[in-house]
Amino acid sequence: KQEVTQIPAALSVPEGENLVLNCSFTDSAIYNLQWFRQDPGKGLTSLLLIQSSQREQTSGRLNASLDKSSGRSTLYIAASQPGDSATYLCAVRNTGGFKTIFGAGTRLFVKA
Amino acid sequence: EAGVAQSPRYKIIEKRQSVAFWCNPISGHATLYWYQQILGQGPKLLIQFQNNGVVDDSQLPKDRFSAERLKGVDSTLKIQPAKLEDSAVYLCASSTIQGLNTGELFFGEGSRLTVL
Numbered sequence: 001k002q003e004v005t006q007i008p009a010a011l012s013v014p015e016g017e018n019l020v021l022n023c024s025f026t027d028s029a030i031y032n033l034q035w036f037r038q039d040p041g042k043g044l045t046s047l048l049l050i051q052s053s054q055r056e057q058t059s060g061r062l063n064a065s066l067d068k069s070s071g072r073s074t075l076y077i078a079a080s081q082p083g084d085s086a087t088y089l090c091a092v093r094n095t096g097g098f099k100t101i102f103g104a105g106t107r108l109f110v111k112a
Numbered sequence: 113e114a115g116v117a118q119s120p121r122y123k124i125i126e127k128r129q130s131v132a133f134w135c136n137p138i139s140g141h142a143t144l145y146w147y148q149q150i151l152g153q154g155p156k157l158l159i160q161f162q163n164n165g166v167v168d169d170s171q172l173p174k175d176r177f178s179a180e181r182l183k184g185v186d187s188t189l190k191i192q193p194a195k196l197e198d199s200a201v202y203l204c205a206s207s208t209i210q211g212l213n214t215g216e217l218f219f220g221e222g223s224r225l226t227v228l
Contacts, residue, residue, distance in 0.1 A: 032215055044219040089154055093215055099168055102154035
């Protein structure tokens with residue numbers, strides 16, 4: 001059974017800092033891994049999607065990496081801004097059964 | 113391109129009442145998901161459809177929850193009777209068929225349910 005864990009649960013950093021959010025999963029037989037952002041009271045916005053055959057994806061100040069063998073993914077945010085304050089969720093899609101399992105998220109607060 | 117549409121955005125009911133949520137996925141997306149997100153937690157999959165067939169409903173409390181996707185397009189999730197612990201945001205998502213495309217998930221804004 002796939003389990004997804006995100007560490008830390010919450011993070012507060014000053015503006016301008018580079019930061020790393022972690023996601024770990026127990027079953028390496030994944031189809032893809034997707035990082036989402038969720039603002040309070042809103043739905044989920046897709047940030048980056050990494051296919052199982054890929055090692056990383058980049059979009060602007062965001063970079064996500066995937067290491068299937070160790071069951072880990074990281075989301076790197078460069079030069080953080082107050083507008084980056086949100087909850088970041090990691091979701092793993094399995095190859096068998098097509099289920100997508102979410103972590104509990106990391107709540108990020110970037111102080112101006 | 114229109115995104116995933118959900119309604120209503122907010123609903124307040126008393127326990128033991130019933131409620132229904134509606135979702136219209138992105139056009140052409142064969143797979144539709146309903147997730148339940150309790151405050152402070154990650155989304156939990158309730159049910160997954162591929163076209164109008166159920167792929168996974170192992171975590172759907174079938175004594176009170178039901179869902180249908182009769183024509184393989186839009187879907188309805190119903191709760192009857194509601195309990196206090198059903199207070200949550202109900203998220204609908206859709207994706208293309210795994211194996212043919214990236215399988216990227218797209219979410220609607222969610223329907224926030226408060227049970228009093």
